[in-house]
Amino acid sequence: MNHEAPKALQRPLTHFARLFLHRWPWMLAGTLLTLATLLANIGLLSLSGWFITATALAGLGLIVGLDIYVPGGGIRFFALARTLSRYGERLVTHEATFRLLADIRCWLFRRLAQQDPLSLGRLRGGDLLNRLTADIEALDNLYIRVIGPTIAALLAGLVAMALLGWVDGRMALVALGLLLVGALLTWDAARRGRRSGQRMSHLQPRFRAVIIEGVRGLAELRVYGGGERQRRLIGQHGRAWSQLQRRMAHLTGVGNALNGLAGQLALFAALILGLWLHQQQAITGPQWVLTLFALMGLAEALAPLPLAFQFLGRTRSAATRLLEQAEHPVQVHSPRSPQGMPERxxxxxxxxxxxYHAGRPVLSNYSLHITQGRQLAITGPSGLGKTTLLKLLARLDDPWAGTIRVDGVDLRELALTDWHQRIGMLEQHAPVFSDSVAGNLRVAAPDAGEERLWEALRIAGLDERVRAMPEGLATWLGEAGATVSGGEARRLALARVILHDPDIVLLDEPAAGLDGDSARALAARLQHWLRGRTAIIVSHDPDWLPPMDAVLDWSRIDHR
Structure with missing residues (x-):
């Protein structure tokens, strides 16, 4: 594991805040625009209050020689500045947030791409999807609602204190008190919301996984009568989620009430203090009103912070989950000084x-030799380690003991990327991407022309089906290959292996989902394509297999 991982997991938000630094121009611009909006609001409220009071007193003859043009121009300036800065703040902060989230997605995907498939396979599909979507989206709270507004509110509070101190130093104490109470309420909101936020962060992926698995397995649930159980499971998670939402809504209501009360108490204190100062002729009536409206503007600047920090626990939990996945130790990696690829x-x-589990080996002291260019079929029932053998040969994981050698060279001494370029593997659960037919095939050969695509489809026995599709190779297959059957999805994955043109071919149940005639037709086409390649084909049914150099009945071997 990366040596920075333990420290990062202790302070996950600090880790992501450092990731944000390369976007500092956008973040700085957004924070400055937020500050400009708050200051314009405080300036507009305080100057308007002063001006209205001064003009009223001038109308009563209590003020002589009032200049209405300068304050009138100031009011128009602050009104226009508030509108423009608010628009700019929304534009810049959201653009900064979108860029930051895109950076995090790319960072996480790069980390996931470096991990071995078996490590990724330990996560449920909904959990991994949640980490790539909801957990990352939860981090938008960090800048747009926490970092930027907190810095801007603090600076605006200092400016408000300076303004009130200019009127009278004792008035600045009221602003200081409002700032301290606002900080206390924000801390309390973060403390109260931490546990519920963390529970929401942990419940959401489970809830999503239950729904996704229920939708994907709807046909099986209907056939085997599991729909009612799945419905109860979804309802159970839904009720738990609703309870957490109600809890957070309750905390939000209490926080808003306390925040509003703090603002009103600050206004009341300023009202009483201002009345006494006015009686002492320390401040004028318009200045007294100016302080009240300035405090109103400061209270508005502090109002969003408790709600933002209330969800900080959820944000922190999401950041921790992302770091746990990103820093998960890589089980299979290339050597620092790899050997060259063997000639044979x-x-x-x-x-x-x-x-897969300690003390329970699937393969034990197993030995096998396959000469280059030979084809081997392995048959037998499930659970004996046939698929495991293919995964080890593809180096999706390394054996506990013993070695796998290629022309005498330990497989672990070869660069992973070089080895994977030489092999083509069809797994039992081969993925179909949300892309066109051509896009799915070009995963294996990005520069392949249509002629090569059609040839690969022909060998896999899928060319006629694709020609019958509305847009041929350009036909969109939908999420997880929703528009094709399971057998067609496997043949599409097989065509991808064929297009890769590997030296070593590892096929796990390539005829799954095919009837007898179709399987034998596939075998005839594979026989020609496999000529000269090293191949291992795993199958439960030996009857359909193409002519092989050897057929190994796995059930008759004492490989444990």
Whole structure:
């Protein structure tokens, strides 16, 4: 694991705040515009209050020689400045937030791409999706609602204190008191919302996973009568989620009430103090009103902070989850000084032991030798380690003991990227991307022309089906290949392997979902394509297989 990971997990928000620094021009511009909006609001309120009071007193003859043009111009300036700065603040802060979230998504995806598939496979689909979406989106609270507004409100508070201190130093104490109470309420909101926010962050991925799995497995749930159980499970998570939302809404209401009360108490204190100062002739009537309206503007600047910090616990929990996934130790990695790729691909397993759980090996002291250009079929029931063997050969994980050698070179001494370029693997759960047919195929060969695409589809036995689609190769397949059957999805994945043109072919149940005639037709096409390649085909049914150099009945081998 990265040595910075433990420290980062202790202070996850600080870690992401540092990631934000390269966007400092946008963040600084957004914060300055937020500050300008707050100052314009305070200036507009205080100057308007002073001007209205002064003109009223001038009308009564209590003020002589009042200049209405300068304060009138100031009011128009602050009104226009508030409108423009508010528009600019919304524009810049949201643009900054979108850029920051995009940076985090790219950063996380780069980290995930470096991890081995088995580590990623430990997460449920909904959980991983939640980390890529909701957890990242939760971080928008960090800048747009916490960092920027807090800095701007603090600076605006200092300016308000200076303004009130210019009127009378004792009035500045009221502003200081409002700032301190606002800070206390913000801290209390963060404390009260921490536990509920963390629970929301942990419940949301489970809730989403339950819904996604229910939708994807709807047909199976109907067939096996599991719909009612799934409905109860969704309802249980939904009620828990609603309870947390009600809890947060209650905290929001209490926080808003306390925040409003603090503002009113500050106004009342300024009212009483201002009355006494006015009686002492320390301030004028218009100055007294100016202080009241300035405090109103300061209270408005502090009002959003408790709500933002109330959800800081959820933001922190989301940041922790992202860091846990990003800093997850990579089990399989390239050596620092990899050896060159061998000229031959003779593969040898020497006393390999491997399993998924400690003390429960799937393979134990297993040995196998495959000469370059030979084709091997492995048959037998599920659960004996056939798929595990393919994963080890593809180096999706390393064996607990023993070695896998390629032309005498330990597989762990070869660069992962070089090895993966030489192999083509069809897994049991091959993905179909939300893309066109051509886009799915070009994952294996980005520069492949249409002729190569059609040839790969022909060998996989999918060309006629694609030609019948409305837009042929450009037909959009939908999320997880929603518009194709399971058998068609596997043949599309097989066509991707064929397009990759590998030296070593690893096929796990390539005929799954096909009837007997279709499977035998596929075998005939594969026979020609496999010529000269090293191949291992795993299948439950040996009847459909193309002619192989050897067929290994896995159930008759004492590989445990």
């Amino acid at each position: 691909f003779d593969i040898e397993l020497r006393r390999v032991t491997y399993g």
